[in-house]
Amino acid sequence: MLAFAAAFALCAFAAPTFAQPDPNQRIGATVADAPSPHYRFDSFVVSSADGRQRWRVRLGIPRQRAPTQGFAALYLLDGNAALMEFDAELLAQLARGRAPVLVFVGYDNDLRIDSAARTRDYTPSAVEDPAGAGPRGGAEAFARVLVERIQPQVRRRARIDRSHEALWGHSLGGLFVLDLLYTRGDAFAQWFSASPSLWWDGGRELGEPEQRFLREPLRRPAQVTILQGGRERGARAPAKPGDEARAAAQRARIAAVPADAARQLASRLQAKPGVTACYREFAELGHGPMLRASVRAAAMALADPAQACAAESGESAAPMER
Numbered sequence: 001m002l003a004f005a006a007a008f009a010l011c012a013f014a015a016p017t018f019a020q021p022d023p024n025q026r027i028g029a030t031v032a033d034a035p036s037p038h039y040r041f042d043s044f045v046v047s048s049a050d051g052r053q054r055w056r057v058r059l060g061i062p063r064q065r066a067p068t069q070g071f072a073a074l075y076l077l078d079g080n081a082a083l084m085e086f087d088a089e090l091l092a093q094l095a096r097g098r099a100p101v102l103v104f105v106g107y108d109n110d111l112r113i114d115s116a117a118r119t120r121d122y123t124p125s126a127v128e129d130p131a132g133a134g135p136r137g138g139a140e141a142f143a144r145v146l147v148e149r150i151q152p153q154v155r156r157r158a159r160i161d162r163s164h165e166a167l168w169g170h171s172l173g174g175l176f177v178l179d180l181l182y183t184r185g186d187a188f189a190q191w192f193s194a195s196p197s198l199w200w201d202g203g204r205e206l207g208e209p210e211q212r213f214l215r216e217p218l219r220r221p222a223q224v225t226i227l228q229g230g231r232e233r234g235a236r237a238p239a240k241p242g243d244e245a246r247a248a249a250q251r252a253r254i255a256a257v258p259a260d261a262a263r264q265l266a267s268r269l270q271a272k273p274g275v276t277a278c279y280r281e282f283a284e285l286g287h288g289p290m291l292r293a294s295v296r297a298a299a300m301a302l303a304d305p306a307q308a309c310a311a312e313s314g315e316s317a318a319p320m321e322r
Helices: 002-012 079-084 088-095 115-122 139-157 172-183 200-206 208-215 244-254 261-270 287-303
Strands: 039-047 054-062 071-076 101-107 160-170 190-194 222-229 275-282 315-319
Touching: 039 088, 039 139, 054 079, 054 088, 054 139, 071 079, 071 139, 071 287, 079 101, 079 287, 088 287, 101 139, 115 139, 115 172, 139 160, 139 172, 160 172, 160 287, 172 190, 172 200, 172 208, 172 222, 190 287, 200 208, 200 261, 208 261, 222 261, 222 287, 261 275, 275 287
Parallel strands: 071 101, 071 160, 160 190, 190 222, 222 275
Antiparallel strands: 039 054, 054 101, 275 315
16 A cells, blocks of 8 residues: 555656646656557547537557446546646556556547537536636536537447546636535446646536535435645746736636635535535645646545555645545
């Protein structure tokens, strides 16, 4: 167990601490394009009814024999970006545990991050868009695609233990994870919300959606892990010269919710019978590097359930008390 934890600590912090993701970066070659003794990769594409939206799903299926009840499965939003954070060594580490099926839910293009598409799919409400970033408020429609079309195809292609299906998302993806928990709580058993954009729409998800979830009967037991970087609440420099006004506006939006909103949310979720919640904070990481740290933490937690709320080097974990 100590070796397993040490291996995770190394891989989680391999990325530069303060590097921010490049939204124009292409995905390039990944572990899905190279032979692996531990995983085989497959893919399929799902289109919207009008054919204008296409999601590409890459599957990493363990080569080992499936357990009696089937494999655990980890669904990963921003699938292209998530896939780029996996390497041969991580696949080997997963194979030494309860190797999960990896489901990378991305878009049918070569962008690492498709900003317009993810803003449309991961946001539960439409708000004014002065920056012209594209449509938003499509979470309900994307939830139907994910649960009613993508999940069934995954289950046909791999033997899945439905009691160990998990969903991970970062930033707006983390917001979507929470919204899906509130609206389709029976879709997954385990939920990883990394750096959730709780500020969206003035903190809407902290209001009626959360309150409705807390007061209504739970559809199935849920294990919720909220992950956040300790430096995410600090002021961020503008992406490029001339963006000072936009950066200031974004800081104002983020400041609309308390600095400890994610931790307090985990505490409130834990108070609901049937929910097990914990908060994990990576003290030295900002928003961008949290994508890498959290996606790898989620994968390791599926391979070794004891790691779901276990603190590693440079990290604090707080299982919530009832």
